[in-house]
Amino acid sequence: MSTFKKIFNSRAEKDGSFFMRMQSIIGFKPKNIAIYEKAFTHRSLGLKKEDGNPLNYERLEFLGDAMLGSVIAAHLFNEVQGGNEGYLTKMRSKVVSRKHLNELGRDLNLVRYVKASIPIDNFGANIHGNLFEALVGAIYLDRGYRYCEKFIAKRVIEPYVDIEKLEGRIISYKSVLIEWCQKEKHIFKFETFEDTGQDAVKHFGVRLHIDGKIIAKARATSKKKAEEIASKRAFYAYQREIESQ
Amino acid sequence: MSTFKKIFNSRAEKDGSFFMRMQSIIGFKPKNIAIYEKAFTHRSLGLKKEDGNPLNYERLEFLGDAMLGSVIAAHLFNEVQGGNEGYLTKMRSKVVSRKHLNELGRDLNLVRYVKASIPIDNFGANIHGNLFEALVGAIYLDRGYRYCEKFIAKRVIEPYVDIEKLEGRIISYKSVLIEWCQKEKHIFKFETFEDTGQDAVKHFGVRLHIDGKIIAKARATSKKKAEEIASKRAFYAYQREIESQ
Known part of the structure; x- marks a missing residue:
């Protein structure tokens, strides 16, 4: 058994099934799980492929970055009909900023799957975004462009790419x-609680009540973020009423 | 009839069939020819869509640039197994450099299809690359990612993306x-001639003879370029002999 297989087998035992966890993160079945294993292999392990080239996730980052760039570009092209080339470029760079990619990776807690020979605490902040890019690259290699689009729609565009916010029309x-609640005399309450569950990183849950009913729920790595996501969900539930004010 | 239709109809009359010309450039049938018409509409015409937004090729450039980026990234990822992330990034930026995109657009003579209210001579050098990007964007919109890949393979990767050259292993x-000819006592001759044909821009043809036989032909916008392309074709024809020296 190769070192690579041994390392991943030991992880599979510790974490339950790596395959199942990947499936739940990406939203469909991996075909070639070895590609995803590579997407979490840090170069500190010093692993090599049969041809002598290094085996780690760095090349997959390059691929994932490119796929993110084109999927987000196509989305913005379709959604922002009034934006010219420069404006679309600026919007895209906000979505695929290092800071945002780090958030995406952190929210999925990708770092828990990393195999490295140095402790997780020694990684810089960019490990989260790098792993996210590598995962996108792995999806492209494993399942092709359309699955990449699916994953990015589910994990980037739906939860985070908000044209209103990107355009600065809505800040919060x-x-x-x-x-709106205050003006229209609705009673609202944000109920927040710790909900770390199986995650290594602390998570918070929020239930947003309006007039005594739970209107939206959300879960994120900070209270503020969870409240904002719940508010966004409520905003879209009440959009017609809010915008007709 | 809208102004847009009138302009393109008049062009179709002048140039023969715009549809047929696009088909010959892209290598497959356009589904929605209006998208390609947009890809050649310069903003100097001041056209507007029904929703009031400008109708010209600038937004398509943004889309095409992104598609070029990801298709070239995937190609380099597969072909350059030994390159790390930084190396792949550097190679990609050579392929999609402004200078190279301008060459690609110029070689296809895309500028002849532009509709603008200013003379072609008043455009800067970047018009060629911009039109090339816009055409790639149009293909994505019209036929999707796979056709984009096909087009880029045919018009960028096959003729111009040369791993040996990009890696600096072969300069010329x-x-x-x-x-090789001198060392192995082969007699070679580059026969060049003007071969402008139907093109507005001057073109040159080259026939490369080795030992009295025509081994390769090429056609390009300069003698030097045509000789280099013919030499590359001959190199691959004789690769085994050349590399076993």
Whole structure:
């Protein structure tokens, strides 16, 4: 058995099934799980492929970065009909910024799957975004461009790419919602609680009540973020009423 | 009839069939020819879509640039097994450099299809690359990612993306070939001639003879370029002999 297989077998035992966890993150069955294993292999292990080239996730980052760039570009092209080339470029660079990619990787807690010979705490902040890019690259290699689009729609575009926010028309959904509730005399309450579950990183849950009913729920790595996601969901539930004010 | 239709109809009359010309450039049938018409509409015409947004090729450039980026990335990822992330990034930026995109657009003579209210001579050098990007964007919109890949393979990767050259292992195929001919006592001759044909831009043809036989032909916008392409073709024809020296 190769070192690579041994390392991943030992992880599979510790974490339950790596395959099942990947499936739940990406939203479909991996075909070639070895590609995903590579996407979490840090170069500190010093592993090599049969041809002598290094075996780690760095090349997959390059691939994933390119796929993110084109999928996000196509989405913005379709959604922002009024934006010219420069404007679309600026919007895209916000979505695929290092900071945002790090958030995406952190929210999925990808770092828990990394195999490295140095402790996780010694990685810089960019490990999260790098792993996210590598995962996108792995999906492209394993299942092709359309599955890449699916994954990016589910994990990037739906939860985070908000044209209203990117265009600066809405800075905070929470404040838009609160303002509307106060004006229209709706009673609202954000109920937040710790909900770390199986995650290594602390998570928070939020239930947003309006007039005594739970209207939206959300879960994220900070209270503020979870409240904002819940507010956004509520905003879209009440959009017609809010915008007809 | 809208102004847009009138302009393109008048062009179709002048140039023969715009549809047929696009088909010959892209290598497959356009589904929605209006998208390609947009890819050649310069903003100087001041056309607007029904929703009031400008109708010109600038947004398509943004889309095409992104598609070029990801298709070239995937190609380099597969072909350059030994390159790390930084190396692949550097290679990609050579392929999609402004200078190279301008060459690609110029070689296809895309500028002849432009509709603008200013004379072609007043455009800067970047018009060629911009049109090339816009055409790639149009193909993506019209036929999707796979057709984009096909087009880029045919018009960018096959003729121009040369891993040996990108990696600096070969600077000039012509000089490698001449050196080999001299060493192995082969008689070679580059026969060049003007071959402008139907093109507005001057073109040159080259026939490369080795030992009295025509081994390779090429056609390009300069003698030097045509000789280099012919030499590259001859190099691959004789690769085994050349590399076993």
